[in-house]
Amino acid sequence: MTEITAITMPKWGLTMTEGKILGWLKQEGDSYGAGEELLEIETTKITNVFEASDPGILRRIVGAAGASLPVGALLAVSAPQSVPDAEIDAFVAGFAAPEPAAEATAEDTALAPREIEAGGRRLRVLDLGGGSATPVVLVHGFGADLNAWMFNQPALAGSRRAIALDLPGHGGSVKVVGAGDAEIFAGAVSDVLAAFDLDRVHLVGHSMGGAIAIEVARQQKERVASLTLIASAGLGPEINGAFIDGFVRLQRRREAPELLAALVHDPALISRAMIEELLRYKRLDGVDAALATIARAWFAQGSQVLDLRPALAALSLPVQVIWGHDDRIIPVAHAEALAGTLPVHILDQVGHLPQMEKAGEVNRVIARFLDAHD
Amino acid sequence: MPQKSIRQALNEALAQEMRRDPRIIVIGEDVAGGAGSEGQRDAYGGVLGVTKGLFGEFGESRVIDTPITESAIMGAAAGAAVTGLRPVAELMFSDFFGVCFDQIFNQAAKFRYMFGGKATTPLVIRTMIGAGRSAAAQHSQSPYGIFTSVPGLKCVVPSNAYDAKGLLISAIRDDDPVIFCEHKLMYDLRAEVPDEPYTIPFGEANIVRDGDDVTIVALARMVHYAAEAAEALAKEGIEIELIDPRTTSPLDEDTILESVERTGRLVIVDEATPRCSFATDIAALVADRAFAALKAPIRRVTAPHTPVPFSPSLEKLYIPSPEKIAAAVREVYGYAK
Numbered sequence: 001m002t003e004i005t006a007i008t009m010p011k012w013g014l015t016m017t018e019g020k021i022l023g024w025l026k027q028e029g030d031s032y033g034a035g036e037e038l039l040e041i042e043t044t045k046i047t048n049v050f051e052a053s054d055p056g057i058l059r060r061i062v063g064a065a066g067a068s069l070p071v072g073a074l075l076a077v078s079a080p081q082s083v084p085d086a087e088i089d090a091f092v093a094g095f096a097a098p099e100p101a102a103e104a105t106a107e108d109t110a111l112a113p114r115e116i117e118a119g120g121r122r123l124r125v126l127d128l129g130g131g132s133a134t135p136v137v138l139v140h141g142f143g144a145d146l147n148a149w150m151f152n153q154p155a156l157a158g159s160r161r162a163i164a165l166d167l168p169g170h171g172g173s174v175k176v177v178g179a180g181d182a183e184i185f186a187g188a189v190s191d192v193l194a195a196f197d198l199d200r201v202h203l204v205g206h207s208m209g210g211a212i213a214i215e216v217a218r219q220q221k222e223r224v225a226s227l228t229l230i231a232s233a234g235l236g237p238e239i240n241g242a243f244i245d246g247f248v249r250l251q252r253r254r255e256a257p258e259l260l261a262a263l264v265h266d267p268a269l270i271s272r273a274m275i276e277e278l279l280r281y282k283r284l285d286g287v288d289a290a291l292a293t294i295a296r297a298w299f300a301q302g303s304q305v306l307d308l309r310p311a312l313a314a315l316s317l318p319v320q321v322i323w324g325h326d327d328r329i330i331p332v333a334h335a336e337a338l339a340g341t342l343p344v345h346i347l348d349q350v351g352h353l354p355q356m357e358k359a360g361e362v363n364r365v366i367a368r369f370l371d372a373h374d
Numbered sequence: 375m376p377q378k379s380i381r382q383a384l385n386e387a388l389a390q391e392m393r394r395d396p397r398i399i400v401i402g403e404d405v406a407g408g409a410g411s412e413g414q415r416d417a418y419g420g421v422l423g424v425t426k427g428l429f430g431e432f433g434e435s436r437v438i439d440t441p442i443t444e445s446a447i448m449g450a451a452a453g454a455a456v457t458g459l460r461p462v463a464e465l466m467f468s469d470f471f472g473v474c475f476d477q478i479f480n481q482a483a484k485f486r487y488m489f490g491g492k493a494t495t496p497l498v499i500r501t502m503i504g505a506g507r508s509a510a511a512q513h514s515q516s517p518y519g520i521f522t523s524v525p526g527l528k529c530v531v532p533s534n535a536y537d538a539k540g541l542l543i544s545a546i547r548d549d550d551p552v553i554f555c556e557h558k559l560m561y562d563l564r565a566e567v568p569d570e571p572y573t574i575p576f577g578e579a580n581i582v583r584d585g586d587d588v589t590i591v592a593l594a595r596m597v598h599y600a601a602e603a604a605e606a607l608a609k610e611g612i613e614i615e616l617i618d619p620r621t622t623s624p625l626d627e628d629t630i631l632e633s634v635e636r637t638g639r640l641v642i643v644d645e646a647t648p649r650c651s652f653a654t655d656i657a658a659l660v661a662d663r664a665f666a667a668l669k670a671p672i673r674r675v676t677a678p679h680t681p682v683p684f685s686p687s688l689e690k691l692y693i694p695s696p697e698k699i700a701a702a703v704r705e706v707y708g709y710a711k
Binding site: 175251252253254272280283284285286 | 575
């Protein structure tokens with residue numbers, strides 16, 4: 001029986017209680033490798049493909065296309081050809097369906113973000129996982145929040161403590177950003193490390209968060225075990241200034257899809273719920289002013305102010321770079337230029353959000369790197 | 375994120391804005407909890423508890439209890455607005471607009487235009503609408519259609535606590551007179567509402583539900599009835615796009631038109647009476663601008679052209695129901711030219 005593996009409805013993001021199966025990308029009897037796309041799932045927040053974590057053979061599809069099922073529900077069964085159909089039937093029949101998630105448990109308190117005081121400011125953090133391995137801290141980019149890691153943080157938390165924060169001016173954190181520059185944000189990350197009493201961490205940063213991670217490593221080399229830079233700022237002058245301006249100015253729902261499509265290879269990833277969430281954030285008092293301040297400090301006149309390449313070259317710690325081949329915000333050339341000196345992973349058919357667009361692959365690349373440099 | 379009722383959301387919006395801007399005052403009947411009556415001051419916080427706590431925090435120069443005289447409330451508020459304050463006046467029941475409509479419709483609404491833009495009238499009028507409580511014909515109407523028809527007035531009709539807070543803050547910060555309609559049966563309805571102040575732009579509809587088969591446009595309590603109908607219809611394979619315009623003036627015409635361009639079918643749900651109304655306005659808009667896209671006649675599900683009955687069973691028949699909405703959708707969905 002141990003050869004039989006249940007494929008169940010994943011939990012993407014904090015508020016997901018159920019998902020709708022849009023369609024299967026593999027058929028019964030197909031074999032697949034780790035990271036291959038099995039099916040497409042829609043939640044109230046996002047639509048994404050579900051990737052296999054391990055290789056297997058899809059023996060039975062239980063959740064039909066169109067079905068809405070709770071998190072943890074059986075979607076399919078994987079097993080080697082040698083397992084008889086009768087055993088598969090017994091496995092399906094005996095699978096304990098999870099209790100339907102009640103309204104009250106939709107935001108499990110252990111999995112919910114909380115507010116902390118760090119360096120005298122209120123910051124929102126999500127603290128998952130545990131264990132003795134070196135913790136990882138996830139730093140999101142401009143205009144995003146800790147939900148940028150919704151597909152990654154739970155996976156990374158399987159083997160270590162994984163902490164994501166909302167930078168000042170973002171998500172549920174205080175909307176005061178001061179100068180809004182790298183120093184302010186690196187200070188906020190350092191304050192979070194201090195608040196959690198973390199001596200040594202891996203840092204993973206996306207976009208502006210990558211540049212912030214480099215800055216933290218530059219300031220406190222002894223605390224940083226490794227750096228993973230995803231579509232990072234600070235590695236060249238080019239940036240899509242029209243996108244940054246449009247993002248700061250964005251007020252209306254109808255303008256959002258065209259603007260946000262530039263973030264990804266497949267615009268279908270940008271759901272209306274994601275847009276609504278972004279608008280709810282942008283409507284909060286102080287947010288647009290904070291974003292304008294940050295944009296001026298980092299990306300004045302459509303070009304990146306900060307060049308961290310010399311600082312990065314001077315760092316004597318493990319650094320890897322992950323980038324989408326079709327990034328329309330920061331060009332992939334910035335990654336290609338580093339290919340001779342660092343491990344660089346360029347992902348095909350991926351835009352500026354590799355950690356969402358190819359979550360499984362990015363998770364594996366990060367996990368391997370962290371395990372190697374604990 | 376914290377769950378709050380519409381009552382709490384409105385109270386929070388008022389308190390946060392009054393802290394931010396000392397020019398904001400609240401004026402109306404019982405807004406300080408019944409001045410002059412016996413017992414603790416501000417015991418109730420207004421007849422519905424929306425202004426609870428404001429008197430204690432801001433005092434009687436900013437939370438002004440008035441006699442029962444709507445014409446004086448609206449006249450004083452309109453005058454205060456053109457002379458530098460930012461009043462939030464309460465017209466307890468919208469049904470009483472008749473006694474103070476000169477101050478609203480012929481004065482406040484006209485100032486900016488008639489003074490060539492040299493005067494602004496940052497006035498908010500909060501008022502209750504809606505049937506369903508057996509409050510009879512004089513306390514159960516939904517006259518937002520009349521407010522919407524007046525150039526110079528803006529009109530807000532929220533359906534949930536998140537929108538209520540953001541739209542009330544937008545109304546208070548707006549430099550024109552805004553009628554803010556609160557459905558009397560919805561004050562306890564809860565939703566996730568941020569603690570921080572935020573604004574929702576006027577003239578931007580909310581898409582409550584995505585669908586490709588039939589567009590429903592609904593306001594206030596009817597949004598929830600339409601959502602209930604949509605849930606039932608989805609099981610029959612009919613996917614509803616449910617649009618809540620949130621503000622009837624300005625109106626987000628583009629969102630409605632774009633939706634009908636895709637679905638080709640429109641049902642409008644309105645708790646108000648059907649003549650010269652919000653429902654007829656939306657029907658006219660679509661007939662005018664998206665006629666070629668229509669695959670079926672436009673259907674309106676509204677109250678009948680009668681006063682609101684007092685009898686609970688008749689009142690129930692009077693108000694559009696999820697069943698009536700679903701029946702109208704099935705009719706347009708099954709329509710063959």
